[in-house]
Amino acid sequence: MSRLAQQQIDHLSAIMDERWSREFNEIRSLVAGLGEERQRIALGERAADTSDEALLETLSAIDEALIRQNLQDVRDIAAARGRIKAGTYGECIDCGSDIRYERLLAYPTAKRCIDCQREHEHRKARAEGRAD
Numbered sequence: 586m587s588r589l590a591q592q593q594i595d596h597l598s599a600i601m602d603e604r605w606s607r608e609f610n611e612i613r614s615l616v617a618g619l620g621e622e623r624q625r626i627a628l629g630e631r632a633a634d635t636s637d638e639a640l641l642e643t644l645s646a647i648d649e650a651l652i653r654q655n656l657q658d659v660r661d662i663a664a665a666r667g668r669i670k671a672g673t674y675g676e677c678i679d680c681g682s683d684i685r686y687e688r689l690l691a692y693p694t695a696k697r698c699i700d701c702q703r704e705h706e707h708r709k710a711r712a713e714g715r716a717d
């Protein structure tokens with residue numbers, strides 16, 4: 586059980602809402618700048634003024650390098666919202682301990698405590714055969 590106060594969760598949630606809007610503004614303007622052909626491929630029959638969720642679903646199917654990072658960010662936010670709903674937000678998914686509020690303030694979509702995150706990145710770097 587996460588020990589975050591409701592007020593802290595609300596605050597972090599507001600930060601994520603703001604980031605969500607910003608990411609989608611960016612995604613929409615990037616998609617708008619793709620040029621007609623790529624835009625058609627990216628959006629299919631869907632209009633660009635569709636809802637955020639529908640847009641995310643549509644764009645998830647494509648592999649557009651330009652917006653990949655934005656998509657990853659909004660997916661992370663969607664996942665964090667899911668954890669808030671489930672009551673597991675603020676708990677490390679690896680060791681189950683509380684993620685420090687200071688870390689969440691800097692990184693509201695964090696899934697892991699700082700120790701597990703370091704461990705995770707270390708393992709990932711190794712698996713990819715590099716040591717950065």
Ligand SMILES: [Zn+2]
Pocket residue numbers: 677678679680681682697698699700701702
């Ligand atoms: Zn942990």
